[in-house]
Amino acid sequence: MDVLLTPSGGKEHLLLGNEAIVRGALEAGMAFATCYPGTPSSEVPDTLYRLRKQFPDKVKYYFEYSTNEKVALECAAGAAASGVRTLCTMKHVGVNVAADPLMTLAYVGVRAGMVILTADDPSLFSSQNEQDNRYYARLSGLPMLEPTGPAEAKEMTTYCFDLSEELGSPVMIRTTTRVNHAREAVPFVKLGKVKQTSKFVKNPMQFVTVPAVSRNLHLRLLGIYNQAQAISEKSPYNKVVGKGKLGVITSGVATNYVMDAVADLGAKSKIKVLKLGFTYPLPEKKIASFLKGVDKVLVVEELEPILEEAVRALAQEKGIAVEIAGKVAGKVPAKSVDIEPPAFFSRAFEYTPRLVRQTIAKYFGIKHKDTAELNLAGMPTPPGRPPNLCPGCPHRATYFAVKEVAGDETIYPTDIGCYTLGVLPPIKAADFLICMGSSVSSSGGISRATGQKVVSFIGDSTFFHSGITGLANAVHNNHNFTLVILDNGTTAMTGHQPHPGVNTESIGDSTTHIPLEPLIRGLGVQHVTTIKPFKVRSAKKAIEEAIAFEGVSVVISQELCPLFARRVAPLTKRVFQVVEDKCKGHLDCIKKVACPAMFVENGQARINPLQCIGCALCAQICPENAILPVKAEG
Amino acid sequence: MSTQRIVFVGVGGQGNLLASNLLGQAALAAGQHVVVSEIHGMAQRGGVVESAVILGDATSPIVSNAEADVVVCFEPVEALRILNKANKDTLLITNTRPSPPFTVAIGAAAYPKPEDSVAFLRSKLGKVIAFDGQSLAEEAKNPLSLNMVMLGALFGAVELPIDVKTMKKIIRSQTKKRFAASNVQAFDLGFKAAA
Structure with a gap:
């Protein structure tokens, strides 16, 4: 039995953020899930797929890999409009593909809880851009929550199903790679009851978006914003931690860096942190009252200055004269990944605990000495190790x-x-x-x-x-x-x-x-x-x-x-070797295709028999016919 | 309680993520607060794989530059590449058996001699433990158990708030049955090499 299917609650388990989201959905009684895979979201659907396959009798949800994110979201929308609890997952750029249905799904809403996961990728570990999908909440009008780690990701996922039903609207969860791919102890509650099927009840005035209908639906969406904001004001996910006249406002994984920094700086009695988890709509009253209670405020958020701009606008609107800092417009970091402290925050790349600590210390004038970085001058240069196509690909x-x-x-x-x-x-x-x-x-x-x-x-x-x-x-x-x-x-x-x-x-x-x-x-x-x-x-x-x-x-x-083929059946082809008498050292085999199973020794090509899978490509490239299969033993 | 920040680095296929995950499970079993972080996606394609295990009060899932207490390296040039995570007091444990990338095979880059790499590490760090971990994995008759050797070396060299028994229990219960015995043997060999 898989730990994720434990019926009862009470215990803690070490889970990957993405596994925690799965558990959260199961505790909410999710009945339907769709996705298109993409790093860093993939382990959510992969876990749902694996559980359904391994434990068909225990698992009560429908799951599919859809052809793309737009299809996944539309399929999920159909299920949720029919009245079953639905999860739809994708990576951040997947939401671009799904943006068309997303914008109008926000108008029509849902009849059962629907949660949309957007997994963002600051620092582009495995993506073509590092767009900040918190904008999608603002663009579509859908509520959004942002967990700080796996335990909160599980709890928020379950909560978002309830919230979605309360509002009649899909709810977005926005994670980042460091939440999806972190592991921590996650306390379980019992699995939820699953309502597996429902009946589609016709109501064209809600679900057929001709202009006359959509005009009303837009007003409905604006009403949901107000309702969601009232909930956000009271949400336990938006809370003040600590005390003092110096303020930090933060959300997402950066919250961890802030909390560690405040502890490391010994500033628990000086710095008060407003931790935001329910980040759209923002709890404006809570933020305003926080601003009134501090002398200056630093906003700590990865990527775009979304909280910062909202906080600045709010301070202006409420006439609160407090110094607010965060990112500096127009400042471009000198190089990728590192941004040189003690600058203010950058709009590019993920943050680190050290960067956040140094910036907080500098902004609030707290004395602190960090461990010195090593001087690496004279280091032997490590050869590049970019990922490569597998042997036999x-x-x-x-x-x-x-x-x-x-x-x-x-x-x-x-x-x-x-x-x-x-x-x-x-x-x-x-x-x-x-x-x-x-x-x-x-x-x-x-x-x-x-x-x-x-x-x-x-x-x-x-x-x-x-x-x-x-x-x-x-x-x-x-x-x-x-x-x-x-x-x-x-x-x-x-x-x-x-x-x-x-x-x-x-x-x-x-x-x-x-x-x-x-x-x-x-x-x-x-x-x-x-x-x-x-x-x-x-x-x-x-x-x-x-x-x-x-x-x-x-x-x-x-x-x-071949990695996939190997799962289905063992690979049986004979591996190849270079015949030393024949190899004249042209090295065409290596120079033209760079198979990771090949290397050079004494000016000749060699094949690592542990890596070769016998695809025979190199044998067909060699002008001397010097690459032959290893004879079967015995 | 003070925080221990442990970084694991290796090459796709060396089982780095399994090692950090098992250490995390053992920490939880020992009642310790733990956060583990991993970078997925490129592991099967020969790239660099890094993970971190943070024991103690910290909640951040990653280790900043110059802030690792321990760095465990499965490959000697990866020990160089990860050196920005270390400071002069960091303990670095490394396997010395090279696993050259294809950039070396095609002649686009040179592979530094392992002894030169280790000498550089020693010149920068107070504490370096370097040994041929791969040969110990082979001695345990399980060439894929380098990750267990390095985990054992970590326990041999560092005082952790997790007892060895708990760690071995996790290895036995969480790794494939037919490798469980050799994995534990590999762990013990690594422990001795670093103790």
């Missing part, structure tokens, strides 16, 4: 074949997934990337505007997520480029989640498989070929023909992700 073979055919001059728009690592040398097949699906659509723009040759790359899951509409556009508007779909049969980057193109029978799921080739032909693409990337010669020939085709051509490069 089929993407490496596809990239090799395409580069052999199309060279360095061709423009290579790419997309989001493991294969984005193709940007690194020696592959260097990535020239343009802004978001999921941008490979396909931007290819049309680049080829039209320049007449240059364009070959773009997209993964199978990303193609279903947001490549299909771009491809329809390209066919319809007679664009001219080749799209290579890197079909590894899974969503590899985020942890091997299924998607519509996956034949999930092998992993025991009963979802329906949508094969790529007929789909693409159905979109009107005239030149479609499916290749096996480890058959290098035939792959190159097919790619050559596809590129020669005038118009939109698609190459589906089909080979399972």
Whole structure:
């Protein structure tokens, strides 16, 4: 039995923030969950998926990996409008994809609790930007809560279902990587009762957003704001800690840094902290009374100055003459990750306990000496260790074949997934990337505007997520480029989640498989070929023909992700070795593809047998035929 | 109670996150306040993996530059890369067996000699424990148990508010059954190497 399914409460368990959110949803009796995976949110849906699969008799919720975040949110909206408690999870940029339904879902509301998780990623550990999704609460009008760690994340998740029902509105929880991927002791309460099904009760005046309806619904939303604000004023998640005439206002993970700083500075009797957890609508009365009780205030929040601006506006409105500081407009940090203290706070990157401590000490004039950083001059330079495509990754073979055919001059728009690592040398097949699906659509723009040759790359899951509409556009508007779909049969980057193109029978799921080739032909693409990337010669020939085709051509490069394949069945191919007598040390095998299983010894290529999985790509590159399978023992 | 900030660093596949998670579980079992933080996403693709375990009163899940009390390194050049977390009083424990990145294989970067790396570490820090942890994992007949060796070394070298028995109990109950015995053996070998 999994600890997350413990029926009773009372005990504490060490949980990852994302597992804590799952437990919180289960304690609330969640009946329905949808998502599109993405770091740092992925362990929420992955845990829901795993529990449902391992304990089908114990688990009472419906769960799906949806094709993208917009679909996930709309599917969830349908369930919540029908009256079952629903969770919908995504990473911060996923909310952009879901922004269309989000804005109007806020108008129509829900009939049972609905919680939307947005997992933000300050410092861009695994994302293309570090946008601050607290703005989405303000843009949509949906209430938002921000936990400081796993224990609070669990408690808030449960609470948000109740709050959502009280308001008839979805509620957003906004986490950041350091909450999602922290572990701490989380006290359990008992699992909630699950209302699994309901009946959709028709009410077009609430759920069909023609202008005449939506005008009223906008007023409804404004009313909910007032109602939510009254709750926020009394919320135990918005509270003053400590005493003194110096004030700090903070929210989210930064709250921890502030509390530790106040303790480290021995300033518990000088600094009073207003900790905000229910952050939209803000508890204006509580903030105003806090401002009146202090001489000066520092606002500590990662990313955008959202609290700070609200606090400044409030002070002006209420005529409270108190000095307020936070971020400095126009100040750009000198380099990534570190911002040089003792500046005021930056709008870029996550904070650290040290940075927050130093800034608080400086602003309030508290004497404090931090441990000195080491002088690292003269340190042997550590070689770079960027993440790399795995040994035997089929993407490496596809990239090799395409580069052999199309060279360095061709423009290579790419997309989001493991294969984005193709940007690194020696592959260097990535020239343009802004978001999921941008490979396909931007290819049309680049080829039209320049007449240059364009070959773009997209993964199978990303193609279903947001490549299909771009491809329809390209066919319809007679664009001219080749799209290579890197079909590894899974969503590899985020942890091997299924998607519509996956034949999930092998992993025991009963979802329906949508094969790529007929789909693409159905979109009107005239030149479609499916290749096996480890058959290098035939792959190159097919790619050559596809590129020669005038118009939109698609190459589906089909080979399972070996990490995923290994889960389904043991890998059985023989590993390869370099025959020392034959290797002349051209090192083409290493220079062209940089497989992590290969290294150089005495000027010759070598293969680490523990890492090689026998994909045979290097053997097909070697001009001396010096790379051969290791003979079976015995 | 004072705070102990422990940073783990290694390379994808070395089991760094399992080590910090098990230490966190042991801390909870021992009734200690603990916060663990991890960076996910790149572990399976050969990148650097870092995690932190913070014991004591602190609530922050991460360790700032110059503020680690202990740094446990699974790979010698990663010990260099993580050195910004250390100050002169930090205890650093490192495995000395190299795991060169592909940038070295393709000739884009050079791999410093482990003895040079260790000498630099010793020149900056008062306390450095360096040993071939990988050979101890192999001695335990479980090459993947380097994480247990390094966890054992941590317990051997540092006074923690968690007793060794509790830690081993967690290792036995939370790691795969067929590796449980070799994991505990690896832990013991690491303990002895650092004690």
